[in-house]
Amino acid sequence: MSNIVDPLVGQIAARVRTERERRRWTLAQLADASGVSQAMISRIERGESSPTAVVLGKLSAAFQLSVSSLLALAERAQDDATDTVAAVHRRDDAAEWRDPATGYQRRQVTGPHFPAEIAEIRLPAGARVPYPAAAFAFVRQVVWVLDGHLTFHDGDTVHGLDAGDTIELGEPTERVFANTTDTACRYAVILTRTTQP
Template sequence: MSALMDGANDLGRRVREERGRRGWSLARLAEVSGVSRAMISRIERGESSPTAVILGRLSAALELSMTELLAPADRAAPDRVRRAADTPSWTDPGTGYLRRQISTPGFPADVTEILLPAGTRVPMPAASFAFLAQLIWVLDGELTLLEGTTAHRLTAGDTFELGRPQAREFVNDTTGTCRYVVVAIRKATA
């Protein structure tokens, strides 16, 4: 289960709080996110842990990065040093996709390490990129980033700046784990 939060109940409370803050019903969040009311209800009750795809859809609908959605609502001032053992993480229960939150809440950029297991595909909707500027930096392995019919093959040391918002798929079609970093900042709004 997640070390970013104290379990599925915390993520559920966070989704419920964000939905309530907007005055949205379950039906409204389901409509905006494309996630069923039943699934959102199970997540909010702590009965289900979402996959990365569902988490991406919810974060896009709520206009929060996945990190912001996973972060506890009560953000105490972090220490300047965080030990590896204390680094929050979240694992997709369906694929084993692992997110380790490198930056602390309040840091100007959201820095996340991703471990993408061999043979894994993680699609993300365009809306999850609409309010963020993001840079991908591959540390180990190979990552194929699909944008429509265009495939960008990245290997260790390569970087890729995500452009205009569009549906993307992060693919590891190799036999080894791919490790990459995502650096994200919220775009200025007019």
Template sequence: MGGEDLPAASGAFILSGQAIAERLRIERENRGWSLSDLAERSGVSKAMISKIERCEASPTATVLGRLSGAFGLPLSVLLALAERADDRLSRMSDQPVWTDPETGYTRRAVSVPNGGLLELIEVTLPAGVRIPYPASAFAFQRQQIWLLSGQLDFSEGETLHHLAPGDCLELGPPSACVFFNPGAEPSRYLVALTRR
């Protein structure tokens, strides 16, 4: 019995220790936490977290529960993210699209759903539509906007940027912002996000 792998039940998916280790590292780094930070927040020793991330130790359910709690994630979500870690292709037919029922604004999540450091979102903003966001919406992320077609007026605090197709804008420090399409046609743009 020793270190032999047990056969999986028919149709079962076995989540690898490497996938869990990588997910834990990604979650920690996305938050800008050191090993010591995570240890303090979770009550799991820094040495144990380091061993888990290096695949030198397998976390118990109790340890995983403490780590997921420190991240503010249910354990099921943490494991689901680890399970999808190998997904590197996001087919257009599988990309979730949300449409604002009031304005017709659409938002397509382009990126693979593995919780990586970069998130890509395709937005279509109908003619004449204005979408405001508070500064708090930008507090934990960095963004760039790349206009693919149409026109876009982007207000960042007191600064107004008139974007034409092909223009790319990196947002500055968090401030109240407004996306506005002044044209007669829909504007289509890509938003690239990374966590601060």
């Protein structure tokens, strides 16, 4: 059985606190930069609240990281592989993060030493996850639909994507991942960093 939510809550808490402290920001400064309340950030950093995908999007945007990067950094503690050793990642051992608001589920496919980040996403029927433009800064990203139908809002443009379809994302803009059907959608996100913030 997959290890869902609980182990990652503490790792996400530590990563958010580490990213904030690395920038020497107070809770108030991160709240101002992200639009997330100080109280919510404090609960997240203490591991008392699992952030939603929307909140993670706002925090990652404030840090100038993608959501995938923020979560991959949180998951690093589970992967001690080096880039000189072949690393096998078993499905049943993978940490999965579930958005408590939408049921959106994310599993990191690649380890921290691989040059591209690949994550598998399961978006439940009816779920809608918006992200601010800044969450896509400093990355090149491809979304590849594996099963189902994804309605993808790229700024003002809406794309209907079916199994096998891909979209290569351009300049950062507000984006929404939506499943407007009555069955789950599964897609992969593949990204590389273009520069360091």
